[in-house]
Amino acid sequence: MLTGRFLYDPVGPFHRWSETPEDVREYWWKLFGDKVTWDPRDHGHIKKTFQTRGAKRLSDMLSKVRTKGTRPHWICEEAWKGLIDHWEGEAFKKISTQNKTNRASGKGGAARELGRPVDPDELFLATHKKKSGTWVDNRSQTTY
Known part of the structure; x- marks a missing residue:
């Protein structure tokens, strides 16, 4: 529009x-x-x-x-x-x-680091948890 x-x-x-x-x-x-x-x-x-x-x-x-x-x-x-x-x-x-x-830059970094493909749960945790281990928001915790 x-x-x-x-x-x-x-x-x-x-x-x-x-x-x-x-x-x-x-x-x-x-x-x-x-x-x-x-x-x-x-x-x-x-x-x-x-x-x-x-x-x-x-x-x-x-x-x-x-x-x-x-x-x-x-x-x-x-x-x-x-x-x-x-x-x-x-x-x-x-x-x-x-x-x-x-x-x-930076594509496929996790796969190279782990030496294998990343599974969806690992990806979710890596993108929805802070370095301190806490969730970025309540919705992320509920979804997981």
């Missing part, structure tokens, strides 16, 4: 959901609410889902635009310049390089 028109009409540039001003996100929520109806009892769940998917959608759209390197019709000239400045900045490049390194 989030399209270019939603994201850059009437304002911009926004590099990520969390840096988008609250009033702009509320404006997008209102546009969404004008097009879609739901049971009022589901309002909280719908809004949370809208925010989660909106963040992912914005990230995906901007990633594609950045890769392509040309301004799409739905981003105004001023917003495009702001995005280019952000992408060419040292802070963005540093984070991008770190993320690239992280994605390229």
Whole structure:
């Protein structure tokens, strides 16, 4: 449901959901609410889902635009310049390089360490218990 028109009409540039001003996100929520109806009892769940998917959608759209390197019709000239400045900045490049390194490393570490495939119970414990041995949350303990 989030399209270019939603994201850059009437304002911009926004590099990520969390840096988008609250009033702009509320404006997008209102546009969404004008097009879609739901049971009022589901309002909280719908809004949370809208925010989660909106963040992912914005990230995906901007990633594609950045890769392509040309301004799409739905981003105004001023917003495009702001995005280019952000992408060419040292802070963005540093984070991008770190993320690239992280994605390229660390796969299969547990299997190499143990010398065998990891079973699902071991994986769950490794990802849901703190180093101190306590559970990360009550739900994890209940699930196990």
